[in-house]
Amino acid sequence: MRRLGTGIGWRPEIADAVEGMPGIDWVEVVAENVCPGHLPESLLRLRERGVTVVPHGVSLGLGGADRPDEGRLTALAERAEVLGAPLVTEHIAFVRAGGALTASPQLEAGHLLPVPRTWDALGVLCENVRLAQSALPVPLALENIAALFSWPDEELTEGQFLSELVERTGVRLLIDVANLHTNHVNRGEDPVEALAALPVEAIAYVHVAGGFERDGVWHDSHAHPVPAPVLGILTDLASRTAPPGVLLERDDNFPEPVQLKEELEAIREAVGVGRARAAGRTRTVARTRTGAQRQTGARTRTVARTQKARRTPGGVGAGTAGTAPVTVVGTGTEETAAGTVVAARTERTPATTVTGARARIVPATAAGTRGAAGAGRPLDGVRERLGVAEAAVLSSLVAGTPVPEGFDRVRMGVQARALAAKRADVVAKVAPELPDILGAGYRPAFLAYARRRPMSGGYRRDALDFAGHLLATGLPRRAVARRSLQEWWLDRAGPAPRSHAPVARAARAARRVLLRRG
Incomplete structure (x- = not known):
């Protein structure tokens, strides 16, 4: 990395x-x-x-x-x-x-x-x-x-x-x-x-x-x-x-x-x-491991001496290395007569296969059986179900439709207001002329607009739609502000802006100032 x-x-x-x-x-x-x-x-x-x-x-x-x-x-x-x-x-x-x-x-x-x-x-x-x-x-x-x-x-x-x-x-x-x-x-x-x-x-x-x-x-x-x-x-x-x-x-x-x-x-x-x-x-772990290794080494030597003393022809010690694998269940530990550490028997844990001193965990559930969209399983119908659920949630947040069953209505209301506030903030950044033209009325007007009108594109499109909505409803009331908003909207609503020249933009800005003073 x-x-x-x-x-x-x-x-x-x-x-x-x-x-x-x-x-x-x-x-x-x-x-x-x-x-x-x-x-x-x-x-x-x-x-x-x-x-x-x-x-x-x-x-x-x-x-x-x-x-x-x-x-x-x-x-x-x-x-x-x-x-x-x-x-x-x-x-x-x-x-x-x-x-x-x-x-x-x-x-x-x-x-x-x-x-x-x-x-x-x-x-x-x-x-x-x-x-x-x-x-x-x-x-x-x-x-x-x-x-x-x-x-x-x-x-x-x-x-x-x-x-x-x-x-x-x-x-x-x-x-x-x-x-x-x-x-x-x-x-x-x-x-x-x-x-x-x-x-x-x-x-x-x-x-x-x-x-x-x-x-x-x-x-x-x-x-x-x-x-x-x-x-x-x-x-x-x-x-x-x-x-x-x-x-x-x-x-x-x-x-x-x-x-x-x-x-x-x-x-x-x-x-x-x-x-x-x-x-x-x-x-700390290194010191603990060193101490544990010393203890394990001493215990192993003691077990080995005990086995050697007890070993007889044909006895347990003679056959230890060739024992067949055994399957035990559990995660605790116990020491066998041969000194091999295996998992303690517990019925509620995954099966463990032990061969000599090595153990392999076998999952209780085979891979690929988890959930409707488990690994490797086709997604037929899953996208449609997820799409319907997400559309219902988003519609309740941005279009005022009922909150889907099972969701916290208070939290969904908080989320809806947060989305509208973010829209207002971002639109003000991408189209700073709008709060300039509307003044203190920008934010309440935009939040009222956003309450029932979801975004149909990006934030720039949202700014244009908001301005068009205001003009269609006869807002703002002040004639000077309405003319400025109409000019702004016309300059951007066509297939291309009416002018890109910096001088023309500066002239329009100056004209807005003169209109306000008038």
């Missing part, structure tokens, strides 16, 4: 700070936010200095019922190649549902939503991952996500789900310790148990981020300082394995560079404490 070191999420708002920050070994960039032919100058300079750049995708939706979109896979592959990335990363999530698979309108979440931890969903995810792996020029790593709600009737824990995914596909893992904390608060899942079940050898790198708690719900905001519990989980992970890379994520409410440096130093310190614990544990 390639060593990455300590990194930070590159964002345009902190590009200068990242460039000037000492000790940055690598950066991660949101794949959908960069264009292969027009990379930001800051990223180009970082690459020239030898800083590794990893593209982090957010739109594949590998946990969805549909097979991954070829266009999105091609775009992710292009970004990996142009950035010279050693790997690409994505999420274990679904981001859209509906469409041809379910004969219903396709819905976009605009965010990462949790997949059900069932054998069926695992089978679909694994097939989607294999398709993605075959289309990408570099290895793929997948991130565990933060969730505000749980699916009913789940069959696997997060650790089990991730372990099965790695075993079946060989995919690497991007472990977000902040998301483990989120799921601890929101879903009662123990991060220690999750870490204990993980195949740590598959970890490509680790995410660390901040958030906030409100009314008993943890929001993974990426806009707040990293809290102590998240650093504690990072220390626990580092005590189990040396993470190849650790990265600080910050997406909003960016602090001063000195604060970012302090957070990075806290992350390095947390990893250092974990590695020190691991080293101490290794020394």
Whole structure:
């Protein structure tokens, strides 16, 4: 596994700070936010200095019922190649549902939503991952996500789900310790148990981020300082394995560079404490093993002397080496007359075949019998069932349809409001003219619009649809603002903008200012 070191999420708002920050070994960039032919100058300079750049995708939706979109896979592959990335990363999530698979309108979440931890969903995810792996020029790593709600009737824990995914596909893992904390608060899942079940050898790198708690719900905001519990989980992970890379994520409410440096130093310190614990544990185990070996050697010599004294022609000692294999059941230990350690007999444990001093565990259940979508089993009908379930969940979150049976209605309401708020924030970033034109009325108007109108495409399309909706309903009321909004919409609603020239854009901006003053 390639060593990455300590990194930070590159964002345009902190590009200068990242460039000037000492000790940055690598950066991660949101794949959908960069264009292969027009990379930001800051990223180009970082690459020239030898800083590794990893593209982090957010739109594949590998946990969805549909097979991954070829266009999105091609775009992710292009970004990996142009950035010279050693790997690409994505999420274990679904981001859209509906469409041809379910004969219903396709819905976009605009965010990462949790997949059900069932054998069926695992089978679909694994097939989607294999398709993605075959289309990408570099290895793929997948991130565990933060969730505000749980699916009913789940069959696997997060650790089990991730372990099965790695075993079946060989995919690497991007472990977000902040998301483990989120799921601890929101879903009662123990991060220690999750870490204990993980195949740590598959970890490509680790995410660390901040958030906030409100009314008993943890929001993974990426806009707040990293809290102590998240650093504690990072220390626990580092005590189990040396993470190849650790990265600080910050997406909003960016602090001063000195604060970012302090957070990075806290992350390095947390990893250092974990590695020190691991080293101490290794020394303790080594001392214990040495003492046990001495005791075992002494016991073996005593047993051997006893056997030699008791050995008679044709007796037990003469036939020990040639005994046939015996099958015992259990996991405890007992010592036979010949000194061979075998499993103690217990009826509730897997069968163990013992030959001499060697034992082989035979699973009680044959491989391939687990779940409806077990390894190697065709997925006929599974995608359709998963698609219907995900479409029902997403429709309740973004289109106001009833919450499916078995889901926590309160948590689903929290998730719905969080999705609408995220849409409002992102639209304000991709189309900053809208909050400029609408002023304080932008956010309430957008949230009212989003409550019943799901995204029909990306965020830029969402911004255009929102402006068109306002104009169709006679908003905004002020004539000056309405004219400005109409001009903005007309400039973007056609097959091509009416003008691309910087001078023309500046003239339009000046005209808006004059209209406001008038």
